[in-house]
Amino acid sequence: MAKVLVYTELNKGNVKPVTLEILGKLVGQEVEVAVIGDLGDDQVKVLGEYGAAKVHKLKGDNLDKYSPEGYSNALKAFIASGAYDYVFAGATSAGKDFIPRLAAKFEAGVASDCVNFLFEGDAFAGTRPLFAGKCLAKVELQGPKPHFVTVRPNALGMPESTTAGAGAASESEVQAGEIRAAIKEIVAAASEKVDLTEANIIVSGGRAMKNPENFKILNDLADVIGATVGASRAAVDSGYAAPDMQVGQTGKTVSPSLYIACGISGAIQHLAGMRTSKVIVAINTDPDAPIFTKADYGIVGDLYKIVPLLQEEFKKILA
Amino acid sequence: MNFDLSQEQKEMRELALKFAKNEMIPIARELDEKEEFPAEIIKKAWEIGFVNTCIPTEYGGNGFTLLDAVTIAESVSYGCMGMFTSIMCNDLALTPIVVGGSHEQKEKFLRPFTESPKLASFCLTEPGHGSDAAGIQTTIKDGGDHWILNGEKMWITNAGYADLFTVYCTTDPTLKHKGISCVIVEAGTEGIILGKKEEKMGQRCSDTRGIRFENVKVPKENMLGNPGDGWKIAMATLNHSRPLVASISLGGAQRAMELSISYAKERKQFGVPIAKHQAIQFMIAEMAIKIEATRLLIQKAAWLTDNNLPSAKEASAAKAFAADSCMQITTDAVQIYGGYGYSREYPVEKIMRDAKLIQIYEGTSQIQRLVIAREVIGRD
Amino acid sequence: MNIFVCVKQVPDTETKIQPNGDGTFIETSSIKWIMNPYDEFAVEQALLTKAANAGSTVTVVRVGGVKDTEALRTALAMGADDAILVEAEDNLDSYSIAKALKGGIEKSANRPDLILCGKQAIDDDCLQVPQILAEMMDLPSVAVIVGFEQNGDIVTVKREVEGGALEVYEVKTPCVLATNKGINTPRYASLPGIMKAKRKPLQQLTLADVGVSADDRRVKYSNFALPPEKPAGKKFDAMDEAAAAGIVAEVVGLLRNEAKVI
Numbered sequence: 005m006a007k008v009l010v011y012t013e014l015n016k017g018n019v020k021p022v023t024l025e026i027l028g029k030l031v032g033q034e035v036e037v038a039v040i041g042d043l044g045d046d047q048v049k050v051l052g053e054y055g056a057a058k059v060h061k062l063k064g065d066n067l068d069k070y071s072p073e074g075y076s077n078a079l080k081a082f083i084a085s086g087a088y089d090y091v092f093a094g095a096t097s098a099g100k101d102f103i104p105r106l107a108a109k110f111e112a113g114v115a116s117d118c119v120n121f122l123f124e125g126d127a128f129a130g131t132r133p134l135f136a137g138k139c140l141a142k143v144e145l146q147g148p149k150p151h152f153v154t155v156r157p158n159a160l161g162m163p164e165s166t167t168a169g170a171g172a173a174s175e176s177e178v179q180a181g182e183i184r185a186a187i188k189e190i191v192a193a194a195s196e197k198v199d200l201t202e203a204n205i206i207v208s209g210g211r212a213m214k215n216p217e218n219f220k221i222l223n224d225l226a227d228v229i230g231a232t233v234g235a236s237r238a239a240v241d242s243g244y245a246a247p248d249m250q251v252g253q254t255g256k257t258v259s260p261s262l263y264i265a266c267g268i269s270g271a272i273q274h275l276a277g278m279r280t281s282k283v284i285v286a287i288n289t290d291p292d293a294p295i296f297t298k299a300d301y302g303i304v305g306d307l308y309k310i311v312p313l314l315q316e317e318f319k320k321i322l323a
Numbered sequence: 324m325n326f327d328l329s330q331e332q333k334e335m336r337e338l339a340l341k342f343a344k345n346e347m348i349p350i351a352r353e354l355d356e357k358e359e360f361p362a363e364i365i366k367k368a369w370e371i372g373f374v375n376t377c378i379p380t381e382y383g384g385n386g387f388t389l390l391d392a393v394t395i396a397e398s399v400s401y402g403c404m405g406m407f408t409s410i411m412c413n414d415l416a417l418t419p420i421v422v423g424g425s426h427e428q429k430e431k432f433l434r435p436f437t438e439s440p441k442l443a444s445f446c447l448t449e450p451g452h453g454s455d456a457a458g459i460q461t462t463i464k465d466g467g468d469h470w471i472l473n474g475e476k477m478w479i480t481n482a483g484y485a486d487l488f489t490v491y492c493t494t495d496p497t498l499k500h501k502g503i504s505c506v507i508v509e510a511g512t513e514g515i516i517l518g519k520k521e522e523k524m525g526q527r528c529s530d531t532r533g534i535r536f537e538n539v540k541v542p543k544e545n546m547l548g549n550p551g552d553g554w555k556i557a558m559a560t561l562n563h564s565r566p567l568v569a570s571i572s573l574g575g576a577q578r579a580m581e582l583s584i585s586y587a588k589e590r591k592q593f594g595v596p597i598a599k600h601q602a603i604q605f606m607i608a609e610m611a612i613k614i615e616a617t618r619l620l621i622q623k624a625a626w627l628t629d630n631n632l633p634s635a636k637e638a639s640a641a642k643a644f645a646a647d648s649c650m651q652i653t654t655d656a657v658q659i660y661g662g663y664g665y666s667r668e669y670p671v672e673k674i675m676r677d678a679k680l681i682q683i684y685e686g687t688s689q690i691q692r693l694v695i696a697r698e699v700i701g702r703d
Numbered sequence: 704m705n706i707f708v709c710v711k712q713v714p715d716t717e718t719k720i721q722p723n724g725d726g727t728f729i730e731t732s733s734i735k736w737i738m739n740p741y742d743e744f745a746v747e748q749a750l751l752t753k754a755a756n757a758g759s760t761v762t763v764v765r766v767g768g769v770k771d772t773e774a775l776r777t778a779l780a781m782g783a784d785d786a787i788l789v790e791a792e793d794n795l796d797s798y799s800i801a802k803a804l805k806g807g808i809e810k811s812a813n814r815p816d817l818i819l820c821g822k823q824a825i826d827d828d829c830l831q832v833p834q835i836l837a838e839m840m841d842l843p844s845v846a847v848i849v850g851f852e853q854n855g856d857i858v859t860v861k862r863e864v865e866g867g868a869l870e871v872y873e874v875k876t877p878c879v880l881a882t883n884k885g886i887n888t889p890r891y892a893s894l895p896g897i898m899k900a901k902r903k904p905l906q907q908l909t910l911a912d913v914g915v916s917a918d919d920r921r922v923k924y925s926n927f928a929l930p931p932e933k934p935a936g937k938k939f940d941a942m943d944e945a946a947a948a949g950i951v952a953e954v955v956g957l958l959r960n961e962a963k964v965i
Contacts, residue, residue, distance in 0.1 A: 070870070072834065072843075072844055072845070072846075073843060076838070096865060097847070097863075097864035097865050098864075100830045100846075101830075101834060101846050101847075102834070104797070104830075104831035104832075104834035104835050104838070105834045105835070105837065105838040105844065107835070108798075108801075108834070108835045108838035108839055109838060112921065113796065113797075113798050113920075113921020113922045114797070114829075114831055114921075114922070115922055116829045116830060116831055117828065117829070117830075133828065133930070134826065134827050134828060134924075134927075135714070135720045135729070135825070135826055135828075136716070136825055136828065137930065138720040138929075138930070139720050139722065139729060139927055139928070139929060139930070140927075140928050140929070140930055141924045141925065141926060141927045141928070142924065142925045142926040143922060143923070143924055144922075144923045144925070145921060145922060145923070146920065146921060146922075146923055147798075147918075147920070147921045158959070158963055158965075159963060161960055161963075183843075184842075184843035184874060184875060184878070185843035185844065185845050185872050185873075185874035185878060186872060186873065186874075187870045187871065187872055188859070188871050188872065188873050189871045190868060190869070190870050190871070191861070191868065191869040191871060192868055193866050193867030193868045193869075194867065205964075229965065253668050253669065254352075254668045261964045262958065262962075262964040262965070272590075272663070273668060282962075282964060283958065283962045283964045285954065285958070289942070291938070291940075296936070296938055297936075298936075299936050299938075300933065300934075300936050300937070300962065301936065301937050301939070301954050301957060301958070301962075302936060302937065302938040302939065303938075303939050303941050303950060303951070303954060304938065304939065304940045304941060304942060305939075305940075305941030305942055305947060305950075306942070309941075309944060309947055310941060310947060310951060313947060313948055313951040314951055314954075314955065317951050317952050317955040318955060318965070321955055321956075321959055321965065322965070330776075330901070331897055331898055331901065334773075334776060334777075334780065334892075334897045334900075335894055335897055338780075338891065338892055338894070338897065341891070342891060367891075370891075370893065371891050371892075371893050371894060372893050372894030372895055373894070385894055385895055385898070387894075395894070
């Protein structure tokens with residue numbers, strides 16, 4: 005059994021789901037959780053339900069805002085005193101940033117952005133993607149302990165069942181130490197939509213949109229999932245969408261993680277613009293539409309019924 | 324024998340390809356459809372150093388060898404042959420000054436091109452004299468303290484934007500090539516009348532016009548060498564320009580082949596990608612053979628010129644072979660794309676239209692063969 | 704100002720990646736090497752900072768193989784003044800690389816005022832080296848920066864985090880900054896730059912010279928493999944309105960749990 009500390013981040017007071025994904029995979033190890041700042045009793049309870057033996061709330065000055073030095077300094081002494089074998093964190097913006105600094109304080113290594121892992125006895129063995137995901141490799145850590153691991157959110161999946169731990173909460177005092185790079189302000193994300201060529205998620209409309217007004221249902225869906233809206237040449241030629249929305253041979257070439265094609269037949273010119281999309285969902289009333297040969301998930305149906313249903317379902321799952 | 328490019332030449336080639344892919348290809352279709360002059364591209368190309376490869380270091384240039392220049396030319400042309408024609412036109416116009424000008428002329432006329440992205444045009448062809456270049460009728464007469472230039476030139480690249488014209492003219496048309504002289508005419512001189520931009524089949528972004536010279540006063544010091552030296556200067560220029568022009572074809576051919584291969588791997592007919600069908604494979608193999616041969620011909624011609632060895636035969640061979648091969652390759656590229664190849668939405672038909680011009684300008688493929696025949700058979 | 708830029712040489716993005724015969728790494732025989740794209744932004748930021756601070760120098764540092772030196776030559780051709788190359792295999796882990804970079808930087812005659820890196824290398828995608836380097840050198844660090852302003856020895860940088868929000872940091876030099884795409888538009892090298900590059904000083908060191916050995920490896924890789932084939936596309940019939948809601952729910956579930964794109 006390895007002694008593992010899982011660092012958890014919060015989103016509006018709630019433990020981020022990646023923490024629970026990690027806890028789910030650590031069943032069988034001696035697991036404790038640490039958070040910087042306060043944590044509500046209900047969240048402590050959740051952590052306990054997912055297997056945390058102890059939940060440490062780490063408090064100190066100058067830790068209300070994130071800083072790579074502050075967070076890594078704060079955790080250093082705490083971790084050292086706990087003699088942990090492993091320290092896990094989600095590969096979030098903060099996790100990816102301060103965990104390497106923290107590990108370097110121990111002259112220890114980090115297996116970053118793992119998409120899977122298991123313990124072979126007491127030893128961690130992970131899987132991580134390299135070369136922009138074109139390749140996977142097994143990753144192991146060696147050298148001074150503790151060993152550090154960051155885990156990609158949503159890669160492990162939520163555990164199907166949970167094994168409860170004691171979930172005993174406690175508070176500890178930590179020092180942020182000298183902070184030389186500090187946040188002066190936080191600027192909220194711009195509300196303008198990401199350009200099609202940079203978008204991670206795209207919802208596109210085709211000839212079946214029938215008029216520009218109908219694009220509203222695609223915009224509504226896009227707002228829920230943070231997508232950019234595109235169009236096929238047929239839609240643009242018919243005046244349903246602006247030319248700069250066109251995806252295809254004469255139009256933009258896009259490479260999102262998710263492409264949802266609504267009422268698009270999948271002519272070769274359109275495919276030329278979006279075929280490198282990681283996952284393609286197609287909605288079309290014609291079961292023989294060429295787009296279905298490229299789609300990972302094809303829904304034979306009326307987009308005017310399906311798109312609102314998708315919007316509802318996404319809203320639920322992203323809440 | 325070392326067939327390898329130097330480390331620097333490889334890096335220059337990589338840089339040129341990067342420029343072609345990032346800057347030129349994304350706008351090539353638009354400039355072609357609108358027949359729009361690639362002013363921004365020329366400016367950026369000039370900043371990187373792709374323009375005026377002929378200018379020696381003594382006059383502010385980069386001192387490239389011809390081998391350096393053809394390596395760059397092939398890779399920039401990969402982006403768009405029309406844009407590169409506009410770029411290399413400077414070399415066509417300035418090389419006569421490099422080979423036939425005095426030190427003062429080189430200082431006066433070459434250096435400004437290294438200080439800002441100016442353009443130049445090279446004026447030889449006339450409405451009635453193309454292949455029969457020795458028969459040009461544009462005259463130059465002694466006007467006392469200046470020359471007086473009269474005549475009409477045709478198919479002049481960059482004419483609408485040139486700051487400088489290198490003009491071939493004759494003191495006496497009956498003397499044919501012995502009477503030909505070469506003068507530098509600055510844009511804005513009174514009597515230069517530009518024609519309208521010609522509407523062409525391809526290389527449509529390149530500005531091509533007729534020019535009339537009506538009693539244009541040319542300073543005496545603007546003549547390269549002496550009256551009658553023009554033909555010699557022109558011939559020396561061709562040994563530099565023909566391999567360069569051949570490289571334009573090579574760049575276009577390379578692009579056409581790569582597009583054909585990627586399309587053939589994607590397009591399925593009869594249940595398999597068409598790249599599996601021998602008919603397609605043979606067309607692509609022909610492309611590969613021609614491209615390899617073209618490149619070697621160009622490199623050898625450039626090497627000969629750089630080493631001051633006779634290169635007329637090789638330069639003409641490179642130009643003829645490159646131009647004719649590119650025409651065949653781009654035609655086959657359209658064929659491989661089938662119906663989609665005929666559509667302007669797909670990039671190959673433009674390259675085919677662009678390719679045709681190279682068989683015509685800088686000495687037609689037929690004139691090249693005359694030159695080669697004369698070289699190998701002998702002049703009697 | 705003495706500005707240092709850390710660059711890595713990586714396989715071109717178009718490269719087809721294949722695990723090698725025994726799964727210990729990828730096949731490298733036919734790889735075209737380029738400068739790590741994120742490092743281009745770092746080199747550009749270094750050159751912009753040099754231009755804004757008279758008398759500055761830009762030194763580019765790389766840990767890697769000597770056979771191909773594209774990354775260093777590109778940086779020199781863009782305008783860097785000199786280079787330091789610590790000779791090593793191209794698949795060291797982040798800890799070793801950071802330690803070697805530190806060693807290389809310390810061998811320079813110049814004390815660093817600013818160290819710039821790309822936020823990640825597109826071969827191992829670890830996003831660790833800038834932070835480890837900063838910790839080893841006891842310097843502050845800000846990573847994933849998309850904005851940079853300098854006022855004397857204070858730099859104000861914008862760090863991009865989840866959701867597109869920006870954390871604005873003020874930090875005193877010397878510091879380590881890791882650049883993201885969008886902070887600037889990297890210039891093209893120039894042809895004269897390429898020719899001048901070969902005359903610029905290049906200091907070549909070994910790992911032993913900078914105190915790095917095999918004992919410094921912290922992360923071990925094995926079993927390189929291609930990702931599993933995408934499963935065949937699934938098609939659902941949702942023409943019947945009654946079935947539609949259920950099918951949509953199922954697809955969304957698959958997008959989250961199977962495809963992992965939501």
